[in-house]
Amino acid sequence: MGRQPCCDKLGVKKGPWTAEEDKKLINFILNNGQCCWRAVPKLAGLCRCGKSCRLRWTNYLRPDLKRGLLTxxxxxxxxxxxxxxxxxxxxxxxxxxxxxxxxxxxxxxxxxxxxxxxxxxxxxxxxxxxxxxxxxxxxxxxxxxxxxxxxxxxxxxxxxxxxxxxxxxxxxxxxxxxxxxxxxxxxxxxxGVETPQLVDPSWEFPGLWDENFAGLLHCQDFGIQDFGIDCFDDVEAVNSLNTLGTDHNL
DNA sequence: AATCTCCCCAACCGCCTATCC
DNA sequence: AGGATAGGCGGTTGGGGAGAT
Structure with a gap:
C-alpha cells in the first residue's frame, strides 16, 4: 500500500519561492489562519506541496521571526x-x-x-x-x-x-x-556563573503579532502594498493576527 | 576577467508521532 | 484496535554567492 504522498506530485512546484508565491501564502494565512496545510496550496492558489507551504511559513515568512545571525x-x-x-x-x-x-x-x-x-x-x-x-x-x-x-x-x-x-x-x-x-x-x-536572560518579554503573545507584523514588512523583501491587501487597519485582520498569535503561543 | 573551490542556508526528503475515524 | 492522514522533526542536498587562484 504505502503512504499517500503529502501532495499530488504532478504539477507541484519545487525550489526557491518567488515573491509572488510568498505574497499569496501570506495573504492566505492572514485571512484564514493556519489550518490544514494540505489544503493551503489549492486554496491559496499555489502549485506547492502543503508541507512546502508550512516550511516556508514557519522558517521564513512568520512575522515573529528574527532575522540575521544569532547573537x-x-x-x-x-x-x-x-x-x-x-x-x-x-x-x-x-x-x-x-x-x-x-x-x-x-x-x-x-x-x-x-x-x-x-x-x-x-x-x-x-x-x-x-x-x-x-x-x-x-x-x-x-x-x-x-x-x-x-x-x-x-x-x-x-x-x-x-x-x-x-x-x-x-x-x-x-x-x-x-x-x-x-x-x-x-x-x-x-x-560563566550567571544565566543570561534571553527571552525577550516583548516576545510574549498576545499583542506581539500586530506589533511585529510591521517588522515583517520591513524584514521581507516586499512591503504592505505588495500584498495587495490593506487589511492591517482592518479589525477582522487584526483578529486573525491575534488568532495566529495564540497558535504560536504554546 | 575567468575559473575554481568553498561555504552558507533555503528547501526537500523520508521517517516518526499524533489524531481521527 | 488499527489503518489512514496530517503535521512535525531531523538529516541531507543543491544552488548561489564570496573568496581564492
Missing amino acids: EAEEQLVIDLHARLGNRWSKIASRLPGRTDNEIKNHWNTHIKKKLLKMGIDPVTHEPLNKEAKATETTSHADHLQLQEPNDNNIRISENSSSSPSDHHNFSSDESNFLSIGDDPLTSCLW
Whole structure:
C-alpha cells in the first residue's frame, strides 16, 4: 500500500519561492489562519506541496521571526541546550524566541560545530576532544554520564538512556527539569556563573503579532502594498493576527 | 576577467508521532 | 484496535554567492 504522498506530485512546484508565491501564502494565512496545510496550496492558489507551504511559513515568512545571525548569547544558549538535548532542534528553537529549528540547525552545522572543534571540544559529546579520546579507551560516554548523581541541578538521564548524548530520547517531557546552568563544565566555562536572560518579554503573545507584523514588512523583501491587501487597519485582520498569535503561543 | 573551490542556508526528503475515524 | 492522514522533526542536498587562484 504505502503512504499517500503529502501532495499530488504532478504539477507541484519545487525550489526557491518567488515573491509572488510568498505574497499569496501570506495573504492566505492572514485571512484564514493556519489550518490544514494540505489544503493551503489549492486554496491559496499555489502549485506547492502543503508541507512546502508550512516550511516556508514557519522558517521564513512568520512575522515573529528574527532575522540575521544569532547573537553571541543566543549561540551560547544553543550550545548549552544542545549539550542537554542533543540534535533536538525544535526543542532548542522553542527556547530561542524568533528562531527556527532550521535556522539553528544550519547555524550549528556551519558555525558552532567548527567553533567548538577549534576550542578542542567535541560538538557531539561536548567533552574536551583529548579527554573524549581517553574516555573511549576505558568507558563509553553513556557510562560516564550515568555515573553522575541524579541531582535536581543536573540533567536528568534515565537509567536506560541511550549511548549518545545526541540521542537523549528519555528526557522527561517536563523540560523545566533540564535547563540549569553551571554544573556542566563546558557550559560553565562558556556562560560563566550567571544565566543570561534571553527571552525577550516583548516576545510574549498576545499583542506581539500586530506589533511585529510591521517588522515583517520591513524584514521581507516586499512591503504592505505588495500584498495587495490593506487589511492591517482592518479589525477582522487584526483578529486573525491575534488568532495566529495564540497558535504560536504554546 | 575567468575559473575554481568553498561555504552558507533555503528547501526537500523520508521517517516518526499524533489524531481521527 | 488499527489503518489512514496530517503535521512535525531531523538529516541531507543543491544552488548561489564570496573568496581564492
